[in-house]
Amino acid sequence: MSFTRRDTLRLAGAASIAPLLAACAGAPPPATESGTFTIYWNAGHDYKAYREVIAEFEKAHQVKVNLQKYQWPDLRTRLLADFSSGTVPDLVEEPGSWVQEFALSGNARSLQDFVDKDGQAMGFPADWLPATVERNSYKGEVYGVQLHLTCQLLFYNKKMFTGAGLEPPTTWAELLTVAKALTGDDVHGIALNQDYTYLWPWLLQAGVRAYDAETGKVMVPREAAAEALRFQAGLVHEHRVSPVPVSSTDYSGPQKLFAAGRAAMIITGPWDIAPIKQTSPDLELGIAPLPSHRERATQLAGTSVFVPLKARRPDLSWDFVKRITTARVEQAVTEEVGMTMPRTSWAKLPEVRQNAELKAFADAFPHAEDPGSDVRLTGHYGEYTDLLKTMYQNIVIRNRPAEQELQRFAEAAEKAIRG
Amino acid sequence: MLSHRKPTLSGRYARTAYLFLAPAILFFGVFFFLPIGNVLSTSTRTGPQADRFTGLGNYARAAADPAVHHAFLVTLVFSLAVVAGSIVLGLALALALNQPLRGRVAFRVALLVPYLTSVAIVGLLWRNILDPQLGVLNRVLGELGLPPQEWLNTHPLATIVAVTLWQGVGYTMVLFLAGLQGIPEVYHEAARVDGASGWLRFWRITLPLLAPTTLFVSVMAVISGLQAFGQAYIITNGGPGDATDLFVFHIFQVAFDSRDFGYSSAQSVLLLLVIVAFTVVQLRAGRRGEIQY
Numbered sequence: 001m002s003f004t005r006r007d008t009l010r011l012a013g014a015a016s017i018a019p020l021l022a023a024c025a026g027a028p029p030p031a032t033e034s035g036t037f038t039i040y041w042n043a044g045h046d047y048k049a050y051r052e053v054i055a056e057f058e059k060a061h062q063v064k065v066n067l068q069k070y071q072w073p074d075l076r077t078r079l080l081a082d083f084s085s086g087t088v089p090d091l092v093e094e095p096g097s098w099v100q101e102f103a104l105s106g107n108a109r110s111l112q113d114f115v116d117k118d119g120q121a122m123g124f125p126a127d128w129l130p131a132t133v134e135r136n137s138y139k140g141e142v143y144g145v146q147l148h149l150t151c152q153l154l155f156y157n158k159k160m161f162t163g164a165g166l167e168p169p170t171t172w173a174e175l176l177t178v179a180k181a182l183t184g185d186d187v188h189g190i191a192l193n194q195d196y197t198y199l200w201p202w203l204l205q206a207g208v209r210a211y212d213a214e215t216g217k218v219m220v221p222r223e224a225a226a227e228a229l230r231f232q233a234g235l236v237h238e239h240r241v242s243p244v245p246v247s248s249t250d251y252s253g254p255q256k257l258f259a260a261g262r263a264a265m266i267i268t269g270p271w272d273i274a275p276i277k278q279t280s281p282d283l284e285l286g287i288a289p290l291p292s293h294r295e296r297a298t299q300l301a302g303t304s305v306f307v308p309l310k311a312r313r314p315d316l317s318w319d320f321v322k323r324i325t326t327a328r329v330e331q332a333v334t335e336e337v338g339m340t341m342p343r344t345s346w347a348k349l350p351e352v353r354q355n356a357e358l359k360a361f362a363d364a365f366p367h368a369e370d371p372g373s374d375v376r377l378t379g380h381y382g383e384y385t386d387l388l389k390t391m392y393q394n395i396v397i398r399n400r401p402a403e404q405e406l407q408r409f410a411e412a413a414e415k416a417i418r419g
Numbered sequence: 420m421l422s423h424r425k426p427t428l429s430g431r432y433a434r435t436a437y438l439f440l441a442p443a444i445l446f447f448g449v450f451f452f453l454p455i456g457n458v459l460s461t462s463t464r465t466g467p468q469a470d471r472f473t474g475l476g477n478y479a480r481a482a483a484d485p486a487v488h489h490a491f492l493v494t495l496v497f498s499l500a501v502v503a504g505s506i507v508l509g510l511a512l513a514l515a516l517n518q519p520l521r522g523r524v525a526f527r528v529a530l531l532v533p534y535l536t537s538v539a540i541v542g543l544l545w546r547n548i549l550d551p552q553l554g555v556l557n558r559v560l561g562e563l564g565l566p567p568q569e570w571l572n573t574h575p576l577a578t579i580v581a582v583t584l585w586q587g588v589g590y591t592m593v594l595f596l597a598g599l600q601g602i603p604e605v606y607h608e609a610a611r612v613d614g615a616s617g618w619l620r621f622w623r624i625t626l627p628l629l630a631p632t633t634l635f636v637s638v639m640a641v642i643s644g645l646q647a648f649g650q651a652y653i654i655t656n657g658g659p660g661d662a663t664d665l666f667v668f669h670i671f672q673v674a675f676d677s678r679d680f681g682y683s684s685a686q687s688v689l690l691l692l693v694i695v696a697f698t699v700v701q702l703r704a705g706r707r708g709e710i711q712y
Contacts (some may be wrong), residue, residue: 026690028455030452030475030555073675076675077675078676080674080678084680101678105467105468105678106468159652165447192550194658238648243551243552243575244551244569244572245571246550246571246572246659247571247575247655247656247657247658247660248654248656248658248660249652249653255554256553257552257553262552283597379467380677382672382676382677382678382679383676383677385676386672386677388678389658390658390660390661391660392658393658394659394660394661394662397572397658397660398572398660398662406586409442412485412486
């Protein structure tokens with residue numbers, strides 16, 4: 001077979017524009033015709049309790065709800081394409097860091113007028129943990145409402161601890177001692193996550209702030225950040241009490257090792273309770289506060305809902321927000337899947353206080369902090385987190401010197417934030 | 420005074436030809452050239468909405484950005500490894516399966532199946548095989564008393580090159596097989612009569628006459644290597660660190676993580692220019708080395 005130069009160039013030209021298309025092509029527009037109410041939702045959050053809310057909403061407004069489910073990265077790609085095309089959904093669930101970002105970029109609608117009108121009746125913001133209102137506000141106005149509230153705690157295998165005569169560790173030093181004692185044949189004392197977001201509890205406990213707006217510096221104090229990173233790398237490479245994490249888009253590796261009885265401890269949140277119980281019903285799960293260092297802290301996380309600025313019927317969107325965040329629905333979702341919730345009244349429910357796992361989270365929420373807020377308000381959160389991922393994996397997976405990587409990260413992140 | 424001349428025959432042919440071409444022109448215009456124009460235009464703007472004109476600012480920024488340089492270098496190494504591997508393995512398999520072996524059709528089909536599978540499925544498959552803690556391979560190695568592998572951590576770029584080759588080598592093999600079957604047997608017979616060994620015949624007849632196929636394979640492999648995305652996205656997420664930060668994956672992150680569509684568009688245009696440059700150089704070099712008997 002032979003190809004002329006023209007043929008080959010033609011093929012080359014056609015093939016080479018694929019990335020260009022990938023960069024600029026938008027997703028097909030959502031169904032926003034009259035009578036359809038489009039919601040973008042996380043694929044793992046399609047609960048029966050929410051389906052009941054949707055049915056009530058459809059009946060009340062004579063609309064058909066088009067619930068489109070995505071994994072977070074796909075949801076973001078789709079949403080950004082929608083923002084570019086101007087055809088947006090009526091409501092979006094987001095993973096906890098997008099509300100301020102999209103408020104800042106002019107893509108999210110302020111909900112303050114609705115909050116002023118209906119807030120008192122729905123208990124917003126009075127009944128929501130203050131940090132959850134703060135992370136969904138921009139320039140004093142509310143842009144999103146927290147739907148789920150989560151944080152990371154220490155999950156441990158009770159049987160392994162009892163067998164070794166150990167108690168859950170309360171400090172980093174104890175964590176290392178306990179992990180060494182539990183590491184053995186095909187079992188690691190702890191399994192660290194490859195996902196950089198699991199770095200935050202360690203940094204918060206070391207007293208590190210992601211960004212200081214006054215000085216323009218990231219990761220302050222720097223030495224404390226280096227210490228937290230060195231400690232994690234030490235667990236993997238020096239003491240070998242954690243397997244080397246593997247870079248991927250999946251953050252469930254440690255949970256799978258834990259459920260298989262191959263890791264005695266993991267640091268994770270309530271999203272891993274159900275998978276552990278489903279795959280290993282005999283595993284005795286213990287949940288304890290995170291071992292602390294200079295401070296007792298964990299990362300505040302969880303999803304929120306917001307309304308895109310160009311949503312055609314914001315009053316309808318707001319009504320859906322009200323319905324899906326009622327105390328009754330929160331309680332139903334907790335009963336259904338054990339999800340933890342942002343209302344302060346939720347933390348006081350008897351069902352929560354009497355459940356050891358839920359209570360552990362409810363008690364930890366007052367110590368939970370959102371580390372990303374200061375960075376999000378710079379408008380450079382995406383660049384910051386991409387650089388953070390590289391730094392974290394270079395240290396924890398590739399065992400590169402923490403100080404050197406931290407310095408490289410700081411220079412690049414500060415430059416990005418300066419614009 | 421108006422003249423009412425009848426259209427000439429060639430004019431009528433041209434009109435008919437344009438009518439037939441119109442759907443293709445429309446398709447390429449809407450789905451190829453308009454987006455390219457859009458990307459070119461976006462590459463001169465900046466901001467989350469790509470609404471502030473910055474001229475060639477994004478191009479200057481890319482030229483000075485160490486992350487762009489790194490992604491380009493990673494992609495270059497990846498592409499060259501894929502090109503070399505595709506040619507060597509594809510040709511070796513084609514030579515083997517060009518022999519009158521029993522079951523060679525089944526072998527050919529088996530080797531082509533991965534090429535027909537989506538990169539997402541192939542990526543997930545190998546991710547699940549190679550995962551050091553949870554993967555199948557280490558379980559098998561353990562059963563055999565062999566030490567475990569951690570290639571996704573220790574040799575991530577080589578690993579995604581190997582997966583890419585595993586997926587694509589069947590297609591390359593088919594191209595080389597077609598090329599081999601296009602070489603007249605008379606050349607080999609004449610060489611045999613002259614006492615040429617099998618090795619000499621391969622170097623002096625087979626390989627030179629496969630030059631057009633080799634050129635095509637290398638051009639396509641360079642293009643697909645420079646455009647590779649799924650391997651980094653599915654298997655390694657660009658990591659560990661930035662070890663597998665392929666250029667298109669980097670562009671994707673700039674666009675959809677950092678929301679810098681202007682900058683990502685500029686990088687897309689730069690990639691297009693690099694691909695065109697590589698293709699032209701390869702074609703010129705290939706033409707120079709082409710042999711006719």
